[in-house]
Amino acid sequence: MFETPITKTEKKYGDDKIKSRAALIRIAGVTGILANVLFAAIKFVIGTAANSIAITSDAVNNLTDASSSIITLAGLKLSQKPADRKHPLGYGRIEYISGLIVAAIVLITGVEFFQTSVGRIADPEPVDFSVLQLVLLGVFVVGKLILGRLDKEFGLRSKSGALVASGTDARMDALVSTLTIITAVITMATGIVIDGYAGVAMSLFIMFNGISLIKDTVNSIIGSRADKKVVDEVKADILGIEPIRGAYDMIIHNYGPATQLGTLNLEMPDYTTVEQAYMAMEQAQRKVYQKHHIYFTFGLYSVNTYDDDVISARDQVTAIVKGTEGAISIHAFNYDKNNKLIRFDIIVDFGVHDFMEFRNKLIRKLSESYPGFTFDINVDLDYA
Template sequence: MKIRRDGSRISKFNTFLLKRFVPDYENVKSDSVRAAYGYLEGVLGTISEVFLFVSKLIIGIFIGSIAMIAEAFHSLSDIVSSLIVIIGFRVAKQPPDPEHPFGHGRFESIATLVSAVILVILGIEIARDSIERLIRPTPVIVNIFAITVLILTVILKEFLARVAIDLGRRIEAQILVADSLNQRIDSLAAIIVLVGLIGVVLGANRLDALAALAVVGFILYTAYDIARDASNFLLGRAPGEDMVELIRLIARSVKGVKGAHAIFVHDYGTRKAVTLHILVDKNLSVEEGHDIATEVERKIAETITGATVDAHVGPA
C-alpha cells in the first residue's frame, strides 16, 4: 500500500527520515513499520521537549514566573506523552496470541487515555498554584531569555505538530494525530504566556497568573479531546457509512448473493473483524451456500487490509 504524501516540506522532511531509519517504510500496514513511525515521532518529541522543559524551568524559577514554570511542566507532560507514544506502539506491534487473537492494536488508545489522565493531574496542580499567585501576587522579572524561549517554543511546537499530523495520516494512527493536536495547543499556550509576560512588563503583575490559568485551560481541553476519541475507539465506535457500503457492494458483487445486511466492523488498529449476513437462493445446497460465503469473505479480505471476515448465510 502506498503512503499518503501531500508534497509539503514537512512531508518531504518525514520521507527523508523514514527512508534512512525505517526499512520498507511504505508498507504502512505492517505492525513493525507502524511502530517505527511511532518511535520516530516519539524520539523527535522527546528530544525537543527535554530541551524546552529544562530551559523554561530554569528561566521560570530565575524570573519568578508561575506561567513560565507552568509551561515548563506542560513540556514535562509532553515528554511523558512522547514516551507513552513509544511504549504504545511497542506493545501494539506485538503479534496476535491465544488471548489476543486480533493483536494488540488497541493499546495505542489505552496509551492515549493514560496521557490524558496525566494532563488532567498536571492541569489541576498548576491551577492551584496559579490561584494562589492571583491572591498573593509576587514580582516577576522579565528578560530577553524568557521571550526567546517562548518564541522558540511556538516555532518548534508548530513544526512538531505538522510532523505528527503527516506521520499520523500516513499510517492512520489516532495517537499521532492526537499528539499533533497537543503540540499545536502547546504553541497557543506559549503565545498566551508571552502575552502575560508582556503584561507584567507593563505593570499588570496578575497577568502572569492569568496566563498560567489559560495554559491550564488548554491542558484540560487537550486531555478531554484525546480521551474522548480514544474512548470511542475502545468502546467500539460504529464504522462509517462508507465502510459499510463498501462491504455491502463487495458482497453483492459475488455471484449468487442476493443481499447483504447486519454488517459490523470491529476495529483493532491494523486488524479488523468483519461480520455480515448474506442472502442466497433458498434452494441452494448447504455446500453451495458455503462456497458463496467463502468467496464473499475472500473478496472482502482482499479489499480491506488486515480484515478477518465471517459471512453468515441465510435464505433470500
C-alpha cells in the same frame, strides 16, 4: 526526488502495514520525546529567570507531552506481543490502556498547576522578561506547530489515535505559548502582573485536554461506532464485485488499532451458484483485508430476481417501511404467497428503544395492505 519520512518508511516496509505502522509511531514518538524535553528545559530556565508561573507551567506541560510519547511507545511495544492461548486476538488493546494513562497524567498536571496559579493570584509576585526570552518563546511556538503537524500526519497514516491526539495537543500548546507571550508583553508594557490569571487559563486548558483524551480512550475501550469513511469504502469495494448486490449489518470489532474483525451480510441473486458465491466472498475478504486490515466473515442473503409478485411486494413493503418513524432500510426480503408469509430484516436508528413496540406498530401498518399474512421481522440497529 525528496521523500518525506512517511513515504520512506512505507516504501521500506512495502505491503507489511503492521511493521510500517509501528515504525511510523516509533519515529513520531522519539521525535516528540527529544523535542519536548528540549522545549521543557529551555522554558523552565526562562520561567525561573523571569519568575513566571505561566512559562514554568508551560515547561511542565512539555514534560508531560514527552512522558506521553514514552508511554505511547511502551504501549506499542507491549501491544506487539504475539497472540497466545489466553489472548488469541493479541494484545493490541494495551495501546488504549497506555492512552488512558497518558490522559490521566495530563489531567493531574492541569489540576496541580491550577492550584499553583490560584495561589499566585492571591499572592502575586513580580515577573521580569527580556526580549530574548520572548523571541525564544516565539521559536517554540513555531516548533510546536511543526511537531503538531508531524504527529497528526503520522497518526492519520498509522491510524494511531494517540498520535493524532498528540498532534492536536501540540497545536494547542502553541496557542498556550502564544498566550504566554501576550501576557509577558502586557506585563512589560503596563507593569500589571496577570501571570497567575494566565496560569489559571492554561491549567484549565490542560485539564480540558486531559478530560477529552480520557473520553476518547474510554470510547475506544468500550467500543465506538466504526469510522464512516472506512464503512463507505468497504461497502464500495465489496459492491464492485460480481455478483454481490447488497451489503448489510456491518459490525466491526476492534481488538486494537492493528487488529480488527468484521461481520457483514451480502445479498446475491437467487441464480448464483455456491461456487460463484464462495469466489465472490473470498475476493471481498482478501480485498478488504489488504486495503483496511480488517478480516471479514460473511453471511449470505438471496435476492429474488424472477418472480414479479415478489418484486412488487418488496417495493410496496419498502415504501411502507420508509414511512415509519425510526426505520432506515430493509433487506433479506422473502415473500411466500402460498403460505401468506413475509420475512425481512429492518435497520432502525438508535432512537428506537422498544423493538417489540416498533415491530407491532409496523405489522399493523403492513396488515392493512396484506390482510391474513404473517410477518417475521428481525429488527437490527444501525451499527455502522
